[in-house]
């Protein structure tokens with residue numbers, strides 16, 4: 001047997017550089033680059049290996065471990081999960097900084113390979129710097145925090161264990177039902193240890209991304225259910241995008257006339273101007289979609305996890321005999337809502353369902369109803385987007401309106417948390433399948449800027465916009481430096497409203513009186529009701545190397561956005577949209593969201609909110 005003598009870290013990097021994915025005849029490098037921040041837990045092992053292999057495995061320098069995972073996740077989503085990135089960290093704090101990013105990746109079913117350094121396997125000195133010691137077990141390290149948020153976790157305590165572990169890691173990364181964060185914890189001594197590796201370990205390997213076809217019987221039952229429904233509705237989730245099923249969905253909608261609503265992850269599955277597209281569904285949905293959901297007798301979920309935002313916390317689907325059909329590659333999700341489950345690839349099952357339905361079409365009355373509701377909602381979008389006074393400061397919706405007037409299907413918008421996801425889900429007119437990139441599985445503040453870098457790397461030449469609230473900006477602005485270093489011309493819009501408009505509004509609705517949600521000085525009575533804080537986020541972004549344009553009015557904003565769009569360096573448009581305790585999003589929520597309210601309280605606001613809560617909660621329904 002021919003062998004090659006390498007360290008464990010060198011072998012891992014050489015192995016990763018030779019893994020490929022293939023789907024629909026297209027081949028991609030699985031791990032195209034490795035992000036890293038070095039410390040004593042990885043500098044001499046993985047760091048040295050990346051240096052030796054720099055031509056085969058590009059290294060990207062991040063500023064914060066969580067942010068590196070966000071960048072990798074953005075990249076994976078933009079690549080339709082056919083390509084991923086690795087993230088290497090030191091031990092201790094560098095490793096535990098991965099936890100939030102790992103949870104985000106796993107929840108969103110997006111692949112990322114995490115390579116945290118780990119404490120010595122051989123333990124010559126115990127403890128080493130940053131080592132956790134617990135009194136009940138000798139084999140626990142901080143990296144065990146990554147187990148519950150990883151789809152696959154292994155600790156490589158001997159060099160030769162890397163061979164099966166690395167193969168399992170890639171199997172999970174490339175499995176469309178299982179993928180998410182995959183962790184290989186690498187004790188720092190083992191990383192640097194040499195071993196004679198079988199040469200075959202480094203052979204090029206191509207992993208077919210499977211498209212399992214639906215079971216014939218399950219599909220026949222699904223087709224029968226659709227045929228007998230009078231008021232069917234389709235809910236498109238993120239699985240439509242992951243599977244590149246947009247064309248198949250369009251063909252299904254064209255043939256059947258069944259209206260298509262979308263979750264946050266599924267928005268853009270149909271372009272907004274397709275006659276069957278009725279926009280977002282659920283708590284942040286459109287009136288069109290939510291009204292149809294309330295009266296639907298059959299709901300076809302495609303690639304959705306049925307989160308509480310989608311089901312309005314189990315209150316949305318109200319038809320007495322409503323049934324669900326779930327097309328999902330993950331059996332776990334396909335069985336939700338007591339649905340008829342079709343466990344298969346979204347594209348394959350949509351194609352087969354369309355064929356099985358032949359010339360079946362929903363009746364004209366159903367079509368007429370959603371067509372006029374869709375037109376009425378479009379008018380509300382236009383009203384929210386339109387600024388009548390170009391010299392006034394824009395509202396948040398008018399900022400979206402200015403973007404709407406500027407962008408083409410080429411532009412990609414990224415957001416994850418705050419009041420923007422709700423406004424975007426309700427209002428945004430998605431022109432292309434991948435334009436709408438809102439991470440709402442984890443809704444993690446601070447995803448936007450690093451994700452924009454990952455997305456821009458996966459979509460060179462396309463304008464990529466990170467839309468960030470001021471709270472979100474303050475959570476995680478540091479990857480701006482990375483965009484500047486790499487010359488990735490991300491566009492960023494900072495919407496300054498001096499605090500948390502989203503949680504402020506929520507707080508008020510649940511009787512918590514906006515407590516702790518505005519960024520204000522303390523007043524004389526100790527409460528945070530003084531003037532807004534004198535922070536200058538535009539100057540902050542500029543200090544990190546961005547080009548910054550301040551927009552004070554709607555007119556300024558239009559010019560600034562156009563300038564940013566044309567820029568070839570990272571560019572920020574900064575705009576004030578009011579204060580977090582005064583702004584309110586247009587239009588209001590069309591369906592409920594369950595956030596439990598104090599059952600007993602002395603303050604009248606909470607007592608009143610609880611009455612409303614009990615009224616809404618009475619509409620909860622378990623679909624069995």
Ligand SMILES: Cc1ncc(C[n+]2csc(CCOP(=O)(O)OP(=O)(O)O)c2C)c(N)n1
Nearest residue numbers: 417418419445469470471472499500501502
């Ligand atoms: C990491 C993280 N911490 C906390 C939250 C809870 N949270 C959701 S939105 C929000 C406030 C966002 O503020 P900002 O970005 O200014 O947006 P705005 O609400 O003002 O639109 C908070 C704290 C979260 N989603 N993510």
Ligand SMILES: [Mg+2]
Nearest residue numbers: 469470471499
């Ligand atoms: Mg804010």
